[in-house]
Amino acid sequence: MASVELRNVTKVYHEVTAVHSASATIEDKEFIVLVGPSGCGKSTILRMIAGLEDISSGQILIDNQVVNEVPPKDRDIAMVFQNYALYPHMTVYANLAFGLKLRKFPKQEIDQRVKEAASILGIEHLLERKPKALSGGQRQRVAVGRAIVRKPKVFLFDEPLSNLDAKLRVQMRTEISKLHSRLESTMIYVTHDQVEAMTMGDRIVVLRDGIIQQIDSPLNLYNRPVNKFVAGFIGSPAMNFLNGTLVAENGLKFKCAQLKLTIAEKHQKILAKYLNKEIVLGIRPENLVENIKSQRYQIVKGNVDVVEPMGNEIFLYLSFGENSVVARLNPNTKPVVNTEYSITFDMDKVHYFDPVTEEAIYC
Ligand code: ADP
Secondary structure, eight states, X not given: OOOEEEEEXXXXXXXXXXXXXXXXXXXXXXXXXXXXXXXXXXXXXXXHHHTSSOOSEEEEEEXXXXXXXXXXXXXXXXXXXXXXXOOTTSOHHHHHXXXXXXXXXXXXXXXXXXXXXHHHHTXXXXXXXXXXXXXXXXXXXXXXXXXXXXXXXXXEEESTTXXXXXXXXXXXXXXXXXXXXXXXXXXXXXXXXXXHHXXXXXXXXXXXXXXXXXXXXXXXXXXXXSBHHHHHHSSSSOOEEEEEEEEXXXXXXXXXXXXXXXXXXHHHHHHGGGBTSEEEEEEOGGGEESXXXXXXXXXXXXXXXXXXXXXXXXXXXXXXXXXXXXEEEOTTOOOOTTSEEEEEEEGGGOEEEOTTTOBBOOO
């Protein structure tokens, strides 16, 4: 198995800079997820690691060796694509065996590897079928199997679950995570789905417009996002943002239209430099809670716009003037649309961002 390192990797297609000076080290046996909105450069990074795309500048290293000039077939990497890329006229067995045959593996070795992969993935009974006689999930397993038989140094996954329905996606997510524990191999996984990233990655690389924003564990991304983009991208429903000003009134207060919130004691000192300046307040939907009376919790009244019952919780969309927030509440609460409702900000859990740079102000 192997480590993978990107050193200031840039990719320019004509005028478009798809990836801008990306640097990251993926440790041996790590499961790393590249996540970001469509077009942010995830697939380009993966394809450059695989050698399917030239690098405009920078270096890629596999196992501490620069591979910029190494052709894909010699990189000892296997890639699983979103569209499975199975050969329709071949049986599952032949699909699994194909890459090994090309590499002139002995028949017996091929047979052993195909059967082993089929057993890991629970598709032994499908070996004689053609892809068209398989469900989406089964096809995806075959595509993964084709990578497993190669016993590569590094596995690359390019949005492999996008074509599956929601239930199967969740199931395959766990299967790929289990596979990672079992094979103990380095895996690099691309997705636009932040839930997939959070549940699967040892670490996550968040990308925006070809620029790496943050590389961190799922929990750190959630609790300590480096900027407003990461804060808003990770978590569902997304973090609420309010633009306001800090004023001094018995300590610091955040003022935004008719809202006035007392800043938590522990945040006062660091935020002092923003006095009388604009600031962005971020609060996650779960940190807007039912009414609690204390200095830490600030009650706000708003109009109920929408109530979405989810079964185990409700999403409440509340507006006050120009501003609105979404809260995750206990399903026993019964807000009524177009009536006034009070919600409480847990000020200890609030995030703050600079309105110009959008960088987090760590308190
Ligand atoms: P993602 O995988 O995050 O959706 P991509 O890596 O596919 O993003 O694309 C990143 C950017 O590079 C996009 O702006 C895309 O339009 C552009 N791009 C990707 N491939 C090509 C190409 N072959 N020619 C020109 N532009 C491309």
